Amino acid sequence: MNSDLLALTEIDIFSRYKEVRQQSIRLCQPLQPEDYVVQPIVDVSPPKWHLAHTTWFFEQFILTPYFPGYRVFNDQFNFLFNSYYESKGNRMVRTNRGNMTRPTTEEVITYRNYVDEHLLKLPHLLDESARQQINYLIELGLHHEQQHQELLVTDLKYILGHNPLFPAYNDRAPLAKGNLMGTEEYVSVPGGNYSIGFQGSGFHFDNEEGYHQVYLADYRLLDRLVTAGEFLAFIQEGGYQNADLWLSDGWAWVQENKIISPHYWHQQEEQWYEYTLSGLQPLDLSRPVTHVSYYEADAYARWRGKRLPTEAEWEVACRLAGYEENFHILSPANFVEAENFHPQALQTLSTSSVPAQMVGDVWEWTQSAYLPYPFYQRPEGALGEYNGKFMINQMVLRGGSCATPESHLRITYRNFFQPDKRWQFTGFRLAEHC
Missing domain, CATH: 1.20.120 (Four Helix Bundle (Hemerythrin (Met), subunit A))
Known part of the structure; x- marks a missing residue:
């Protein structure tokens, strides 16, 4: 060298x-x-x-x-x-x-x-x-x-x-409200063979290795994240009380924990509030819904007659939209450096075929189980414990959140949590086959 x-x-x-x-x-x-x-x-x-x-x-x-x-x-x-x-x-x-x-x-x-x-x-x-x-x-x-x-x-x-006083972490003013989404627009992706996984010489985690081909049928992705207002409609129409919408484990989780809303949502005299790191705020219906479990995301998608995307569909859509290995070339996204510490509402309606809010704001649940890619080899020694031994009973999330450092992410980055977890900034978008 x-x-x-x-x-x-x-x-x-x-x-x-x-x-x-x-x-x-x-x-x-x-x-x-x-x-x-x-x-x-x-x-x-x-x-x-x-x-x-x-x-x-x-x-x-x-x-x-x-x-x-x-x-x-x-x-x-x-x-x-x-x-x-x-x-x-x-x-x-x-x-x-x-x-x-x-x-x-x-x-x-x-x-x-x-x-x-x-x-x-x-x-x-x-x-x-x-x-x-x-x-x-x-x-x-x-x-x-x-x-x-x-x-x-x-x-x-x-x-x-969970402090009864709901103290603020910072005194930043609430974020600007965005557009309430009355309609849904979807971005179509043609089916075919695509390659996913990390390829190159830069830093990456071992669970991203195994650059390989996947076959995808024609599919469509919602061109933005699901909003709090849309999720509120799910609540108001009895989504948490309808067992038909839930996976068996998810329904048991809802019943056992008496879940009636996303984490940090509070209802007072028919008014919904959300705890943010700026304190307790009236629920902004235009912001992406966050702090939801995989179970909740899946139930909402089922309620809408849709589904969650797979991680391959998410990554392929990113690549086709022109996103590169890291996200530094994009217009400013809502990462931790912005110090908003909460998902941003979409400020302008999408007018192109490029999905919005693919990076930052919230980690997006996918319907993909966290498993090794083909050709994956767990490193030897202590560093091999970093990712490989957790490849069981967890689901993959993509895209980063408002708490993620920008320089930490790549298109191929695979986050993973058990399906009941929701203390992270987790959200989702919808998908369907064409």
Whole structure:
């Protein structure tokens, strides 16, 4: 490799390292000390834990094996801040993260600074071959931290949104209302053989590998996301009470949990409100519906006589619309950098054959199970635990959300959750065969 190119690559990587690490701290600036330690449910981790776990990742996977004579910051932190890596030893039970009043938040920040200081020294201590080995690990660690930045935003929303005072995370004014969608427009995609999956040399997760062909019949996608107003009509027409609309597991989930609306919706004297990170707001019917489970998205689609798209249909539609591997060339989309922290309403009606709102705003449920692509090979060792072992009982989501860092996404990015999960910014669009 050309040494000048190597030097430029390292400058870029370490500049990006500083920026990503600082973003985690920026996201925590509005917090009060008490906010850092709360864990209301098992899916939600305390903000302090996110700050420490992302730091543990760099310490365990890069500094410990590569930094000569490195001394871990605290021997107990491997137990406290390991998430699910069996190969890294014993760890604290996930439900106990909220019991961790110690170490203090101040100690966690000191831990972050200690690891950052050592990692930024590391290139000067290694030969060229070793530097090339750690560059990928650093990039992986940064994307891992960006995943936790999204989790940090959504976990904070759960923490604050279940406080009886509905406190605001920020004091930003409510977003502009958009158009209420009286009609539906669909974008047609001709059937045929298409290729999906990651192909190229840039960063990607292993679950995107296995570039392969799929055959698709002619289909159509709704040219926008389903709105809160449209979902409200489903509620008003008894959608949550009609067992015929629901998958068996979904109906059991609705009954057991007494679900009557999307998460964060509250009804007071026949008026619907929605908790946002700007506080409790009157429900904006023009914004995309969000915080719905796969079960709810599927039931709504069935109610409309439609279905959810497959992940292959979603990706192919993106490519045919001119979207490229990453989304930087697009007009501004609603990612976390916009600091809206809520889906944006579509401001103008679509006049073209290009689907709107394909990226940002909400993660879109697909009807595809999270399974390995053809030719997928799970990496060996601890990093092989990152994606491969979760390929069961989960559904794929695509497109990113208002809590996702823009530089974290690709067209081929595969997010995945169990079908009942809805604390993330999840939404959907409709599809049908032609």
